[in-house]
Amino acid sequence: MIGAAPSPPSHDVTATAPTPMIELRGVRKEFPGPTGTPVVAVDGVSLRVAAGELLCLIGTSGCGKTTTMKMINRLVEPSDGEIRVDGRDIRERDPTVLRRGIGYVIQKGGLFPHLSVAGNVGLLCRLEGWERARIEARVAELLQLVNLAQELATRYPRELSGGQRQRVGVARALALDPPLVLMDEPFGALDPITRRQLHAELRQLQDRVGKTIVLVTHDLGEAFALGDRVALMDRGRIVQLGTEADFRERPATPFVEEFVREHVRGSGA
Numbered sequence: 194m195i196g197a198a199p200s201p202p203s204h205d206v207t208a209t210a211p212t213p214m215i216e217l218r219g220v221r222k223e224f225p226g227p228t229g230t231p232v233v234a235v236d237g238v239s240l241r242v243a244a245g246e247l248l249c250l251i252g253t254s255g256c257g258k259t260t261t262m263k264m265i266n267r268l269v270e271p272s273d274g275e276i277r278v279d280g281r282d283i284r285e286r287d288p289t290v291l292r293r294g295i296g297y298v299i300q301k302g303g304l305f306p307h308l309s310v311a312g313n314v315g316l317l318c319r320l321e322g323w324e325r326a327r328i329e330a331r332v333a334e335l336l337q338l339v340n341l342a343q344e345l346a347t348r349y350p351r352e353l354s355g356g357q358r359q360r361v362g363v364a365r366a367l368a369l370d371p372p373l374v375l376m377d378e379p380f381g382a383l384d385p386i387t388r389r390q391l392h393a394e395l396r397q398l399q400d401r402v403g404k405t406i407v408l409v410t411h412d413l414g415e416a417f418a419l420g421d422r423v424a425l426m427d428r429g430r431i432v433q434l435g436t437e438a439d440f441r442e443r444p445a446t447p448f449v450e451e452f453v454r455e456h457v458r459g460s461g462a
C-alpha cells in the first residue's frame with residue numbers, strides 16, 4: 194500500500210473501510226449520438242478508490258475510460274448515478290473549487306505552447322493569486338519533485354522531449370498540492386524506455402507525496418506495474434476490478450481471461 198498510513202490494504206476496501214477518496218455509484222453517461230440514438234459511454238459504473246491508492250482504469254479505445262475520469266472532476270456531468278469525492282457529492286461542489294483539489298494530467302502533458310515551463314507549472318498558482326516569489330519557489334520545488342533541471346524553467350514546450358513535457362504536465366497538476374490526481378494516458382505517447390523510467394519515477398513520487406491517483410491506460414503491463422488495483426472496462430462497464438493476481442488467477446469472465454492473455458502475449462511478458 195502506497196501513501197497515507199491509515200488506509201487499509203487496497204485489495205481490502207470494503208463497506209467498513211474509512212471514507213473512500215472517490216466513490217462512484219451507478220454512474221451512467223449518454224451522449225447524443227450522430228443519428229439521434231444516444232451513445233452510452235458509461236453504463237452503470239460503481240467503484241471506490243481509497244485515500245492514497247493508485248487505481249488504473251484500462252480497456253480498449255472507446256470503452257469509456259476518459260468519460261469516467263472526466264465525470265470525477267465535472268468536465269462531464271453524469272446522466273445518472275452519484276459521485277463522491279472525499280465523502281461529498283460533487284454536485285454540491287462548485288466545479289472550480291472542486292477542480293482545485295483534483296490534479297489533471299492529459300496525454301502529451303497538454304501544455305500551453307505559448308507559456309514557458311515555469312509559466313505552465315505555475316499557472317494554477319497564478320490563477321489562485323499567489324505572490325510572485327511564492328510561485329517561483331513552488332515552481333522550483335515542483336521541477337525538483339519531477340526530476341527536471343531548474344534550467345528548463347525558461348524553455349517552451351516545443352523545446353522539450355516527450356518525457357520532459359510529461360514531467361511538466363505532472364508538475365503542473367501537483368502545483369496546488371491536490372489530494373487527488375487524475376491521469377489520462379499520461380505515458381501513451383512515449384517510447385518504451387522513457388515510459389519505464391517515468392513509471393519508476395511515478396512510483397517514487399507516489400511514495401513521497403502519497404496522492405490518490407486514477408490513471409487511465411490501454412496498456413495492461415503499465416496498469417499492473419503502477420496500479421494497486423486495476424479496473425478493466427468494456428463497453429461502458431467495469432468487467433473486473435482487482436489486483437494483478439486477481440486478473441491472472443481469477444479472471445471474472447472469458448473476456449477478462451482473453452484480454453489478459455492477449456496483453457501478456459502482446460507485451461512479451
Ligand SMILES: Nc1ncnc2c1ncn2[C@@H]1O[C@H](COP(=O)(O)OP(=O)(O)O)[C@@H](O)[C@H]1O
Nearest residue numbers: 224225232234253254255256257258259260261
Ligand atoms: N463529447 C462526446 N460526445 C459524443 N460522444 C462521446 C463524447 N465523448 C465520448 N463519446 C463517446 O463515448 C464513448 C466512450 O468514449 P471515451 O470515454 O473517450 O473512451 P476511452 O477514453 O475509453 O477511449 C465513445 O463511443 C465515444 O465516441
Ligand SMILES: [Mg+2]
Nearest residue numbers: 258259260377
Ligand atoms: Mg480516452
